[in-house]
Amino acid sequence: MKSLKRIVAMAAVAAGCLSLAASPVLAQSAPVRVGSTLALTGPLSATALVHKLVGEIYVEDLNARGGLLGRKVEWIVKDDQSKPDVARTLYEQLVTSDKVDLLMGPYATGAILSAIGVAQRYNKMLIHHTMGVPSLAKYDMHFPAWSLGPNPGTTVPNTLFDALAALPKPPKTIAIVTSKFPSLHFLSLGAREVAKKRGLQEVLFLEWEFGNRDFGPIAARVKDAKPDLVFVGDIGLEGNMLLEAMKKLDYEPPLHFHLYPAPGPMATSPETKNALSVTIFEEHAPFTNNPVAAKFVKTYNERAKAAGFPYTKVEVQAAASFTAWQLLEASVVATKSLDDKKMAAWLKANQVKTIQGTLRFDKGNNFGDDLMRIKQVQNGNWVTVWPKEWAAPGATLKQ
Template sequence: MPSLLRAAPTGKPVRVGGTLSLTGFLAQTAAIHKIAAEMMVEEINGRNGLLGRPVEYVLLDDQSKPEMARSLYEKLITVDKVDLIQGPYATAPILAAMGVAQRYGKVMIQSSMGIPKLQTYDRAFPATPFGSEPDKTYPNVILDAMASIPTPPRTMVVLTSKFPSAQFMAKGMQKEAEGRGVKVLLYLEYESGNHDFGAIAARLKEANPDFLWVGSLGLESNLLLEALRKLDYAPKNHFHLYPAPGPLALSPDGDRALCSTFLEPDEPFMSRPGMKRFAAEFKERAAKINLPYTTIDAQACGMISEWQMLETAVNAAGSLEDAKIAAWLKAHKVDTVFGRLRFDGPYNHGDAAQLIKQVQNKEWKVVWPKEFAAPGIKLIAS
């Protein structure tokens, strides 16, 4: 029986524009998104492209600055004349880009906007299953996990960056913890991109909480834990919101650190369509650019999901018109690496699917809820 040949995309490229924080304090994590985006562009072009045309990815550096993201999306739409856009990494740049997208009526799919209630633009869609109220669902998944250990924490400190989504989640963590009887000894904030955690570390050591929750981004968690080590103090049980996954996992201070996730490269997630291929391809590409941690994770998969949504919606709608693409997404579900996503809930969000992972032997492993834990892995309390 002859093999079925799929026609290669031909004709004028479909230009898809976006920014990532290739420099600045978000660069460690944005590098992961860049690899995943490039993987997906090649994958889509290896099929039938978008509407039979090849995809050209126009990527610019927003330098981890929302105001730069705003200017660059304006440029992408009005000067570069891209056909479609994709969202950047992190809440502040996403919100800046979303304002531009709304002005021009562009669909914007994004993977990491942590404050869903601010996604009021009807043509903005999440590619990661945060759910519509992560300030409630995230903290309670964490508190459920902590309630399962032999000595559940009775006290905690909430420390957070002033980055919008981190503050939002920190306030939620404080409220939910107090509602469940965990005493919040301190609520502290620091400037985004902070490098000096000495004074904060001294206050944490003095408070000595049973549980430390850190609303961090990028390398902030590494710097905090280093500052604590210099004081001969290690937090008992500690959670980090959005750290650079590789540096924290490989750090001598990162052992047993907890973090949020939506999947990791173990079962049951590796049985999802394409995951084994994505994991192998990501590892190869990450090694080539000397990323310290070459294992695929939820950050990379957020960008994969973005492109899966775009490819599915454009080809199913049969159009590059933003109105038609948005209408199709609102009325349908899309199969992604995160499972089947729907967009008919508040702020175009669907179901929440937060998980907790932990560094064990310098690798991130899902530990909670138990039914999603990696085979043979369980939460280790400090």
């Protein structure tokens, strides 16, 4: 009996020693945990699923390349149900309960603002994908992957009007019709100001509530106003619905620009020919001359098809998401640490090469240059047409 007790005691001591000896090794090999939420259900889920796929692709590739600081990366993603209040609660959980090492932003401006609030409370750095209203992001350690610039209300319309001024027959009159959705409305109002300064005559200005069902009367008013250019402050399907209503009146606007259309339906519908929009990335050269971008495009196309996505091409959302992960990796690698303050300080002081171009964060509210380009639907595809150095090979702006 005595010998049995001795054996048990020795085994316990040995196990204790082993666990003590092993703990540094385990700690070293414990994964770097990145926490985020996405709108996996609810009204924003169609786009959020793009961000989920991109995150999975990036983390798999990152782990194949050795992870971060020699450790595997584990991505914990929770469903915020498209609700900013749920996003806030879940980010609290990620920081306090899951104790993640790093945070990654959610999808959509409302949820991003919630996440920024939590990050600020716990002094965590937050890189996010598609924050639409730069003036609202005041936190010192937030970093936008969507290169809107600090004053998109001025810079984005100027980019558009520069592109259109290069046409053989530039527009002289403009109709601005816009949803009152927050991320759009200020851009449309900015376009009004910029158009006025550039001498475009405004022949119509209309606003509708988000969720408008009948676009027939709006289409009739645009047709009646006979503008050279229709600037549509739309999101999701609104632009398609407006163009469908115009088509029912046998009207095709000479030039039409859309702020944030649903990329698939806008590219592939018959009535959306020559539609213009903004972009940071499209899957063609010169963007795909970057081997990282080319590899991502190939993988994304395959995985999106396998996942049953109706639109399998890489465009703004997927590119912004990929860029966010690039920023996170770059800041960890450069500082060789997971310290939020060190990483944030590095991002503010340095520029990062990404698939959408070189990003910087040293202007208003940590936004950098406005890298927005103009794209157009041509033969059922989105192609960048402006500025010329980012245009698809052989592509020119069509009137």
